[in-house]
Amino acid sequence: MDEIKLRQALENLPRKRTVLLPALHIVHKEFGFLPEWAMEEVGKWLRVPKSEVYGAATSYANFKLHPPARHEVKVCCGASCWMNGSQHLLKKAEEHLGIEIGERTPDNNVELGKVDCAFVCPRAPVVQIDGVTVGGMTEDELVRAIDALDK
């Protein structure tokens, strides 16, 4: 999506500040993160200063400000999953990928992270792989799932 297409998408929205979050969703859905130039376009259309667009964008935990890695593996570290051994899953993932939580593999293929809750606590322990939530995860299954991620 380039500048023109983005502006076309935004033009469906009223030029009011109230739709700032919906506008950011449109950008994030298209790019997988919020590029600075796109945030500026949003600010221009909604007549919101770009500093305030940035301030809002950085306050929402789900928005990324940098291009994501090709794949994302997130281990749930909420209390229910922690009680069901998710820290061992995290350790295993770190070991298998050779990186620590918050990092990405040198080939930019996999980023390892956490979620604080996937809201499917009865299925603990839970891992999200490329946005898909998988419950009842075991260390072996996690290793298999990571290996199955294409390059």
Add this chain to the structure above:
Amino acid sequence: MPKHPQECLCCGIRLPKGHRVTVIELGDHAMDFDTIVIRARKQQDERKRLGVPHVLVATGECGQAAGSIRVLEAIRSQLDRCGVEARLIEVGCNGMCYAAVLVDVERPDYPRVTYGYITPEKVPQLIEESLVSGKVARGFAIGVWEDSPYDGLPTISSLPFWQGQRRVISSNFGVVDPHDIYDYVTRGGYSALSKAITAMSPEQVIDEIKRSRLAGRGGAYFPSGLKLEGCRVATGYPKFLVVNAEEGEPGVFKDRHIMEGDPHRLIEGTVIAAYAAGIERGYIYINGEAGPSIERVQEALRQAEDLNLVGENILGSGFSFLPEIRIGAGGYVLGEASTMHNSIEGKRPLPRVKLVRSVESGVFDRPTVTSNVETLASLPTIVNDGGDWYASIGSQKSAGTKLLCLSGNILRSGVVEAPMGISLRDVVERVGGGAPSGANLKAVLIGGPSGGVIPASLLDVALEEGALEQHGAILGSGGIVAIDDSRCIVDLVRLLTAYNQQESCGECTPCREGTMRMLGIINDIVVGSGSQSDVDTLLYLCEILEPTSLCGLGQGAPHPVLSSLRHFKAEWDEHVVAKRCPSSDCPMRR
């Protein structure tokens, strides 16, 4: 008044060319509830006549995490392969999340049976035995939805998970088709809305809600009748209703169950609240990651709008309510009402200093009611069955029922609806079955990251407003996490404090600085580098945060620390003094 309008001004249907419209005729084009009921009954009768069996698969988020989509596809292909005609319906989970993937089969000649733990591999046998060569697949059956045992199968209500439960607002979970408004109407849906709007005044509706003693189910327990009345009498236009469907607290998933399982109940309750409070505009603010909830609420809203149950001139009454759906983008603090208001306005999602209550000045400084999903979903039954009836359920302190979320080290996890006042022990041990075999229950975390840790010996406490504070915990939104004796309490408190510190929005100094210092101290203690004076500092910080934090996040952050220091002092001492921890899960070992 236009002489030849193209569309009816109230419901938008195209008018025949040359049609002359009068004000009275405009009213005639509005939908009336009887017509909706007739249509719903027609659909139901037609389905009964055709006698096609129904296969219901629970495909909410918890079901999906257990593989329900693959089960759904396996069933679809199996039905094709066998040439069996059946209606495949995606429903919500009935609360027995521990038994996912849940599949129900409804035959015209056999009561509805719930099958559990279904995998794609089990599907051929399931279909064969329940639809092709027989009527029931005994090996997978959990129970039958009848008043007494049938054909050797136990009733669902006799199962341990259902002991003590009282299904009032969750009665449709797992059985109603969330994508079919007429199915909801067949089960009495929207009759409360029709009754409220056509036969009651807004003041009468508020009165009924006051009599019910319903209190906010998001965790604040503010009296709902009072809140709606406060908005009704406030000055300002337009007024707003914000449906708080953000559900961002770890360990809580009940609102998702409502939105996935019975979204029309939420819509109905929302319109009733708007009518009572004199509100015309609204926002249904849904957590950005709750995919099935978003999809089902969007669809339900569209269907309700099509039938004139939401929107302009509802059921020809003259009352209009126009809600918009907004999708969140994460952050625990987003679930706090004033933060949500800021987000709706396009500002940074931070809490506001509440110099004026938001019923008087909320979204765009207009009178605003912000209500939790569960609270609004309780309104249809209060309008239909009466406030007195609702108040007769529960306890003296708290009326009605509460949806509770069980998880952690527990045999049966899921969503439970129980009368207020039920004991925590009954919920955790009877309904939940206690810790899985081989483990012993040590403690229960109730109230999430703002809650407290209660030892197994003190579980005989009633789940109602104000009753858990004596133990240093809160009922909150109903999240209950069981902890067995292999876990380290201090490490759990570290986890919860880290969460609070991470989620602190940063606006107020006590919370921003306080949670960071608390975390620093706890991190040291957990690995054995802490001292008694660190614990004293920790206590001092807790003392400051509660009265001085701007919102519930900071106010609640001390609870896990204080409650665990009180009830599990020995574990803290092990870390502080002995510098050891018996648990294999504790960072101390590393």
